[in-house]
Amino acid sequence: MVLHALRCIGFAVLARVSDAAGLPEPEVESELIDLAVAGLVTHLPGDFGGWGLTEAGRAADAERISAELDTAGTRTTVAEAYDGFLVLNPELLDLCTAWQMRSAGGVATMNDHTDAAYDSRVLDRFTDLDRRADVVCADLFAAMLRFQRYRSRLTNALTRAKSGALDYVTDSMASYHAVWFQLHEDLLVTLGIPRH
Numbered sequence: 001m002v003l004h005a006l007r008c009i010g011f012a013v014l015a016r017v018s019d020a021a022g023l024p025e026p027e028v029e030s031e032l033i034d035l036a037v038a039g040l041v042t043h044l045p046g047d048f049g050g051w052g053l054t055e056a057g058r059a060a061d062a063e064r065i066s067a068e069l070d071t072a073g074t075r076t077t078v079a080e081a082y083d084g085f086l087v088l089n090p091e092l093l094d095l096c097t098a099w100q101m102r103s104a105g106g107v108a109t110m111n112d113h114t115d116a117a118y119d120s121r122v123l124d125r126f127t128d129l130d131r132r133a134d135v136v137c138a139d140l141f142a143a144m145l146r147f148q149r150y151r152s153r154l155t156n157a158l159t160r161a162k163s164g165a166l167d168y169v170t171d172s173m174a175s176y177h178a179v180w181f182q183l184h185e186d187l188l189v190t191l192g193i194p195r196h
Contacts, residue, residue: 001146002031003040003053007061008185011052016173020182022149065190074143075191081139082187088133089184095129096177098122099169113166123162126169126176130158140187147186153179 005021006012012020018028032051035041040057044050053061069075099122102111113119133154140147157176160168170177188195 002028003035003057003061004065004146004186004189006032006041006051006053007058007189008182011050012173013050017051019153019174020149022152062189062192066192068144069190072144077139077143078187078190081136081143082191082193084136084139085133085184085187088129088136089180091129092177092180095122095125096170098125119166123158123169126158126161130154130176144190147183150179150183150186154183 001021001023002017006017009016009020014025014029014032017032018025021028023031032041032043035057036043040054040060042052042054044052069078098111099119100111101108102115102118103109111118134151137147137151137154141151153174154176157168157172157174157179161176165172168175172178185195187193
């Protein structure tokens, strides 16, 4: 789970890997050390350091995830859920743009989040998208248990954003957009589809 979480989020600090894997930091750190000894991950120390996959780690994860999917016999279900995800993905990207930018007199400007009514309308649209994404997440969770963590992480991000922590829409590493991106990466990796 730790290797795969790191594969989906990319180079990251321990806390972020722990959050993505849904496991306590000490457990994740122990696993990362074991993975480093096996040559599957590397660690860079320092203020800008973190954990990253090696090529061997990337290959090992791809092999394990493919075998997991075949063993579960749920490739068709996951592929159908991915199709549902792809229907929602352009809307999510548009909503992220609407959250970050707005039109003032026909000119696109950065959204400074001083217009609470505008932000509320965008969050309402996120809520509607999230309701529809719930179907995709439920199908994925029914196919493979490890997908459950995305539902809870998306819900957490949206709940925090709606209660005033606005960086949980697009600007935090635990934001709705960041979790959505990780889910997208996980689906691509799981199905063996290269990112274009």
